[in-house]
Amino acid sequence: MQPIHTRLDNSAPAADGVLLDVRNLQTHFFTDEGVVKAVDGVNLTLKRGQTLCVVGESGCGKSVTARSILRIVPAPGEIVSGQINFRKRQGGSIDLATMNPKGREIRRIRGGEISMIFQEPMSSLSPVHTIGSQIMEAIMLHLPVTKREARKRAAAMLDLVGIPRASERLDAYSFELSGGMRQRAMIAIALACEPQVLIADEPTTALDVTTQANILDLIRDLQQVTGMSVLFITHDLGVVAEIADEVVVMYLGRDVESGAVDAIFHDPKHPYTRALLQSIPRYGNHDRRRLYSIKGIVPHPFDRPRGCPFHPRCDDFIAHKCDRIDPPRQFIGREHSVRCLLYAGAPELNSDKELPS
Ligand SMILES: Nc1ncnc2c1ncn2[C@@H]1O[C@H](COP(=O)(O)OP(=O)(O)OP(=O)(O)O)[C@@H](O)[C@H]1O
Ligand SMILES: [Mg+2]
Incomplete structure (x- = not known):
């Protein structure tokens, strides 16, 4: 065990330039079968102009975390505790967790200040409206512009995301575009009002590797141009290595490790992070051993292990x-x-009576 100087979490530093600061977020689903603790104490800090990657296996609560931030968690899901502090464009900070999810303020923030792109653009784009009208709707909802100005801006957005013949494509329907083009159109809608934060929930998972690389380049280029911050959700550590400044590793609804991308890749501490890193296929690895896979499976959310949730697989x-x-x-x-x-230096526990409540 390595001697490491540790500090308990209750004094997490609120550094300058922090745009979004999620603290101890808990979002549970109250289903007929029981309570699913989809997010069970997540902390994350997104700084201005930076990319924070949230990584973890399927079902660990990445999407529910993103939806909680935008307050679009579907019923029977509910934020049960924690804070989502967000620094507004015009100054001042608000706790999104306390807002009315149907209120005016959160609707202004959604799309206007924080936008989201989803894994499957087909299910988020309307099949019965043209791409242009969907971008224009986003623009006119948040900016005081005429229809004509909105159309001009929509064409400029399509151009910006690399869709050729942008003004013609405004009149196309989503099913007329290829997968990569659809994802570009989604990005155009998300960025139409120049949000401060873009949440990208596995935006490249459904795409082939070349298109995936193009979309990642596009997001990076747009970030350079607009200065926006990106919260990027993925289960792909290769993508993380390419785009992240900071990383949060999630397991069963918790942030089990977080830090700068270099620290996570070169000095990972949590056995789960180490196992994830070992399971990446590496080019040029002539070792003929089988690829490492983490033993066991993610427990069923109703069947959360006692103690450390990762211990049965550790x-x-x-x-x-x-x-x-x-x-x-x-x-x-x-x-x-x-x-x-x-790393905790925690006391040995000898009997069940000493278990923390
Ligand atoms: N509407 C819902 N009702 C009940 N449980 C839900 C609901 N939505 C999500 N969950 C549960 O919450 C947990 C976290 O789900 P989430 O979608 O956030 O996972 P994820 O990390 O995004 O996974 P993936 O990588 O597969 O997208 C899962 O156990 C899931 O079954
Ligand atoms: Mg998801």
Whole structure:
């Protein structure tokens, strides 16, 4: 075990330039079968102009985190605790978690200040409206412009995202575009009002690798032009290595590790992060061993393990400790945090009576 100077989470630094600061967010689904703790204590900090990647296996709560930020969690989902502090464009900070999800203010923020692009553009684009009218609708909802000006801006947006013959394409329907073009059109809608934050939820997963690379380049270029911050959700660490400034690794609704991309890739602390990194196929690796895969499966959300949620799959499992104590979030560097008892210096627990409530 490495001797590491740790600091408990209750004094997380609120650094300058922070645009979005999610603290201990919990979003649960109250289903007939029981409570699904989809997001169960997530912290993330997005700085101005930076890209924060949220990474983790399927079902770990990435999309529910994104939807919670925009307050579009479907019923029976509910934010049960935590804060989503957002610095508004005109100054001042608000807690999105406390807002009325149907109110005027959040509708102004959605699309106007924080936009989202989804994994499957076909399900988010309307099949019965032209691409142009969908971009114009987004523009006219947030900006005081005439229909003519909105159309001009919509064409400029399509041009900006690299759609050729933009003014003609305004009149096309989504089914007339290729997958890559559709995703570009989604990005055009999302960026039409120059949001401060773009949330991209696995925007390239459904695309072939070349188109995926083009879309990533596009997002990066647009970020350079507009200065927006990007919250990028993916399960692909190759994508993370390419675009992230900061990384949050999620497991069963929690941030198990977060830090700068270099720290996560070159000095990962959590056994789950290490296992994820080991499971990336590497080009030029002539070793004929099978690709590493994390043992076991993600537990069913109703069947959350006691103690550290990762302990049944962990190679560094410590008996009578990891199966009993839920690890707190600790800082092991200025902005590098981990939830793991290897670093906690936590007390040994000998009996069930001593279990924390
Ligand atoms: N409407 C819902 N009702 C009940 N449970 C839900 C609902 N939506 C999501 N969940 C549950 O919340 C958990 C987190 O789901 P989420 O969609 O955030 O995962 P994810 O990390 O985005 O996964 P993926 O990589 O597959 O997109 C899952 O256990 C999922 O089954
Ligand atoms: Mg998802």
